[in-house]
Amino acid sequence: MTVLVVIFVVYNSIIYTQGTSNNTPLMSEQAIKGEKLYQENNCTACHQFYGLGGYLGPDLTNVISAKNKGAEYVKAFLNSGVKTMPKFNFTEEEKEAIAQFLTEVDQTGHYPIVEADKKASGWVDMKYKNQ
Amino acid sequence: MRKISFIFISLSLLALIVGAIFGTLAGIQYVKPDFLKDVITFNKMRPFHVSTVIGWIILCATGGIYYYLTNVLKLNLFSKKLAATHLSLFILCAIAIYISFATGKMGGREYFAYAPIISIPIFLGWILFGINYFKTTLTQVKNWPVYLWMWGTGIAFMMYHLAETNFWMIPYFRENFIKDITVQWKSYGSLAGCWNMLVYGTAIFLMSKIKNDENIARGKKTFFFYFLGLTNLMLGWAHHTYIVPTQPWVRYLAYGISMTEWVVLISIIIDWKHSLSQEKKEGNCMSYKFLMATDFWVFVNLIVALLISIPYINLFTHGTHITVAHSMGTTIGINTTILLASVFFISNRENSTYLAKHTKLLKVGYWIFNISLGIFWICLLLGGVEKSIWMYFTDNPSTFGEMQNKLQPYMYVFLAAGYGILIGILMVSMPLLSVLIKKKNT
Numbered sequence: 001m002t003v004l005v006v007i008f009v010v011y012n013s014i015i016y017t018q019g020t021s022n023n024t025p026l027m028s029e030q031a032i033k034g035e036k037l038y039q040e041n042n043c044t045a046c047h048q049f050y051g052l053g054g055y056l057g058p059d060l061t062n063v064i065s066a067k068n069k070g071a072e073y074v075k076a077f078l079n080s081g082v083k084t085m086p087k088f089n090f091t092e093e094e095k096e097a098i099a100q101f102l103t104e105v106d107q108t109g110h111y112p113i114v115e116a117d118k119k120a121s122g123w124v125d126m127k128y129k130n131q
Numbered sequence: 132m133r134k135i136s137f138i139f140i141s142l143s144l145l146a147l148i149v150g151a152i153f154g155t156l157a158g159i160q161y162v163k164p165d166f167l168k169d170v171i172t173f174n175k176m177r178p179f180h181v182s183t184v185i186g187w188i189i190l191c192a193t194g195g196i197y198y199y200l201t202n203v204l205k206l207n208l209f210s211k212k213l214a215a216t217h218l219s220l221f222i223l224c225a226i227a228i229y230i231s232f233a234t235g236k237m238g239g240r241e242y243f244a245y246a247p248i249i250s251i252p253i254f255l256g257w258i259l260f261g262i263n264y265f266k267t268t269l270t271q272v273k274n275w276p277v278y279l280w281m282w283g284t285g286i287a288f289m290m291y292h293l294a295e296t297n298f299w300m301i302p303y304f305r306e307n308f309i310k311d312i313t314v315q316w317k318s319y320g321s322l323a324g325c326w327n328m329l330v331y332g333t334a335i336f337l338m339s340k341i342k343n344d345e346n347i348a349r350g351k352k353t354f355f356f357y358f359l360g361l362t363n364l365m366l367g368w369a370h371h372t373y374i375v376p377t378q379p380w381v382r383y384l385a386y387g388i389s390m391t392e393w394v395v396l397i398s399i400i401i402d403w404k405h406s407l408s409q410e411k412k413e414g415n416c417m418s419y420k421f422l423m424a425t426d427f428w429v430f431v432n433l434i435v436a437l438l439i440s441i442p443y444i445n446l447f448t449h450g451t452h453i454t455v456a457h458s459m460g461t462t463i464g465i466n467t468t469i470l471l472a473s474v475f476f477i478s479n480r481e482n483s484t485y486l487a488k489h490t491k492l493l494k495v496g497y498w499i500f501n502i503s504l505g506i507f508w509i510c511l512l513l514g515g516v517e518k519s520i521w522m523y524f525t526d527n528p529s530t531f532g533e534m535q536n537k538l539q540p541y542m543y544v545f546l547a548a549g550y551g552i553l554i555g556i557l558m559v560s561m562p563l564l565s566v567l568i569k570k571k572n573t
Contacts, residue, residue, distance in 0.1 A: 004358070004361060004362070004365070007365070008365050011365065011366060015313075015314070015317065015381065016304075016310075016314065018378065019313075019377060019378050019380070019381045020307070020309060020310040020313045020314065020377055020378070020381075021310075021378065022307070022309045022310070022376055022377070024307065024308060024309055026306040026307055027305075027306050027307070027308060032305065032306070035305075038239065039237070039238060039239030039240065040235075040236075040237060040238075040239055041174065041235075041237075041239065042174040042175070042177075042178060042237045042239040042244050043174065043239070044239060044240070044241045044244075045173060045174040045175075045177040045178060045244070046173060046174060046177075048450060049312060050312065050372070050374045050375045050450075051374055051449045051450025051451075051454075052241065052312065052316060052371070052372070052375075052450070053241055054173075054177060054241075055452060055455065056160075056161060056173055057531075058531040059450060083164040083532070084160060084164040084168070084172070084173050086168075086172040086173075086174055104308065105308055108308050108309050108376065109309070109375070109376040111374060111450070112450065112522045112523065113374060113446060114523070116446060118443050118446070119443070122386070122441040122442055122443045122444070123383075123386070123442055123443070124373070124442040124443055124445075124446050125379075126374075126376065128376045129376070
């Protein structure tokens with residue numbers, strides 16, 4: 001039991017530092033403001049990042065860089081209230097912040113991962129965006 | 132102390148019913164987007180459902196542990212006042228969470244959508260539970276059976292991982308999106324491991340008591356599986372985040388650890404089932420029936436869990452309804468059947484005559500629940516396959532909305548099955564609630 005606890009402490013420390021280290025730049029103040037709005041309106045109930053979240057709406061990891069989409073597309077959608085999308089009343093400034101948040105998320109990687117090296121062992125080598 | 136246990140369990144059954152009602156209402160919004168949209172939108176309805184059913188699992192497991200410690204193991208609880216404060220805190224937290232959702236003051240994290248400040252009294256509640264549990268068991272029990280280890284481990288790790296779910300408020304995590312999302316899902320994977328410790332510990336406790344054989348909870352094999360489960364709790368979470376660009380060794384490790392998952396419980400149940408006498412089964416008929424349902428759901432979810440933990444397969448199933456089938460299959464199929472078995476065990480001890488009078492209703496409810504869950508689960512798997520084809524195997528994929536429309540037939544059946552689950556839950560829970568509420572007042 002003691003051994004397991006020691007492993008747990010060491011393992012967590014490594015995860016919080018090296019295991020989750022990446023080349024992604026830290027989020028800007030504007031993006032953090034956008035993320036706060038994303039959370040306060042519980043957008044995760046319907047939307048996903050990297051396939052993690054609710055399934056009623058589309059995954060937003062690469063909504064900014066996707067063909068025929070982008071920041072203007074996102075901003076046009078935000079207050080539209082179409083289908084199950086709630087009728088939000090975001091100001092222009094808030095829309096900018098959310099778009100900035102999504103832009104910076106987009107820079108962290110790809111989802112879905114179409115290009116991957118699949119091994120017979122069941123392992124998958126993924127191509128990261130910043131490599 | 133019985134009264135506090137009964138309040139915990141009665142509230143948990145209420146949470147199960149209310150949570151299932153929220154689930155079916157949210158299900159309607161899945162197929163009819165305008166349903167109740169002016170009253171409550173999906174981004175509010177879903178957290179009501181999710182938090183309430185998590186409440187069912189936590190409250191029922193907790194109430195059961197208090198009951199078993201004091202009424203079956205006959206231990207003197209360290210402090211009834213602490214237990215009462217624990218109960219009061221959790222009730223206040225439940226009210227605060229509902230107010231948070233109703234008013235839209237949300238933290239907006241998956242599974243923890245309520246205002247983050249509420250995490251403080253929840254955390255405090257777990258500390259009180261931990262103090263009471265360890266002060267009671269450490270002083271009065273030597274040579275712990277495995278269920279006491281499992282309950283203790285579940286409580287101790289729950290405190291840490293609850294705190295970990297809030298690491299996003301620390302700038303070091305928040306400013307790095309990949310670090311934040313990885314630690315977020317790390318904490319969720321481990322939290323599920325924590326409540327599994329509480330629930331599976333209950334399953335082993337029930338098996339040993341129904342069979343009246345304490346060896347079930349003391350064998351070397353049982354302890355081996357306990358440590359394997361604990362290793363999974365600590366290290367196996369990263370199969371949730373294979374897709375997130377973390378360091379590859381994190382995923383390698385999780386891949387290896389995940390392959391051992393689930394074997395833990397099924398092996399124990401199979402061993403137990405083989406050696407159970409007919410007479411003892413009948414003595415706790417519904418409890419036994421629900422544990423056998425657990426056996427089935429462990430088996431089918433084991434297959435899915437193992438498959439989707441292989442990165443090659445996970446690449447295509449992640450972010451689809453197959454993942455939902457896995458999580459629903461485990462929380463409803465495994466956790467709920469074990470916890471209902473626990474409530475039947477307790478209610479049967481308290482008033483077996485009343486339950487015997489309602490045998491037919493309970494058995495019909497049991498079958499409606501399980502058959503509906505089977506249909507529900509298959510619909511999610513099929514919907515997931517459809518979405519995966521759209522994501523990975525279509526040259527010119529249609530829009531998200533068109534893909535959702537294609538899923539509609541599955542979702543209609545899924546919704547109908549959801550109502551079946553609700554009806555089954557109502558039929559099974561009402562007599563149990565009746566026993567517990569009457570006993571609470573005596």
